[in-house]
Amino acid sequence: MTKHSKPGFVSALQVAERAGVSRSAVSRTFTPGASVSAETRRKVLRAAEELGYEVNDLARGLLANQSRLVGLVVTNPEEGFRAFLVAALARALIARGSVPVLINTGRTPEDLLAAQKVLLRHRAEATVILSGTPPTEFAQLARRNGQPLVVIGRSEPDADHVRAGNSEASRRIARLLVESGRTVLGMVGSRSGTPSVVEREASFTEEAERLGATVITARGCDSVYEGGREAARTLLRSQRRPEAVFCVNDPMAFGVLDVLRHEAGLRVPEDVAVVGFDNVPEAGWASFDLTTFWQDPEAIAAAAVSLIEARQHDPQRPLQRLRVVPELVIRGSFVPRGAPR
Secondary structure, three states, X not given: OOOOOOOOOOOHHHHHHHHOOOHHHHHHHOOOOOOOOHHHHHHHHHHHHHHOOOOOHXXXXXXXXXXXXXXXXXXXXOOXXXXXXXXXXXXXXXXOOOEEEEEEOOOOHHHXXXXXXXXXXXXXXXXXXXXXXXXXXXXXXXXXXXXXXXXXXXXXXOOEEEEEOHHHHHHHXXXXXXXXXXXXXXXXXXXXXXXXXXXXXXXXXXXXXXOOOEEEEEEEOOOOHHHHHHHHHHHHOOOOOOOEEEEOOHHHHHXXXXXXXXXXXXXXXXXXXXXXXXXXHHHHOOOOOOEEEEOOHHHHHHHHHHHHHHHHHOOOOOOOEEEEOOEEEOEOOEOOOOOOO
């Protein structure tokens, strides 16, 4: 490199010069199934290792009109369960040779369409949506460009999707709370109104009321710790204090627990039982000891990747709907009758 030359990535031409072979021989060496002699392969691989050369997959993808990029479209990816799901998706995609690209976007149709156009311009091979509801144009544009589209956490008529068993879990905990003798139940939801939040709220309320319980609903500003604190204070102002509270996710449950214990001086679970959803690591901390539903991010990620691969193999196959049902993890904030801890 001369005094004024600009450093850059090691090129295939440099490898060819170091190995004493042609540029095309380098290309064949790194192309699966291509014909190249054992001696030439040995020379090229040794030169590549000495120089630190790596194949330019981006250039290859552009030549094929498709990269190995997979877009992960999500709002606030650092929060709660989403952070663990994004990490699991990234691991699963990297394991199959894809390159995950995270786009932190809003939930509106305009935000989602803008994210999609960025991915299409970079020839992403697939898109996974973790937040927001994609508009009809989103699915149509993906289909016209032959791009698999997977939606997580909601039902979409125009896309393959992976859903948690929100309804099954919410109905199950309503039954367990009523069976424990608690008939005045709090439902802590969020004004964010995401599909998962809405489904959990509705299923829990419907099942509890079917069993004869009274449900008092309080919604926080968002599905976060402060939203849980806000909702808990609303519940405590009710004419009848709930004997148990079901929260649509763990961060909100943490806020509820802190208000009940430290502001209202109540005992958990003796005075008020609390149940969350997601089983983030903090749920197991002694300060929370939260009974909650475990969504397995690795299982959800594996399901999403399987949908991408199936759609790439057969673009005309019927839309697929996979479901990953959460498991109840019992800790100290609520122990169902007869259940071992």
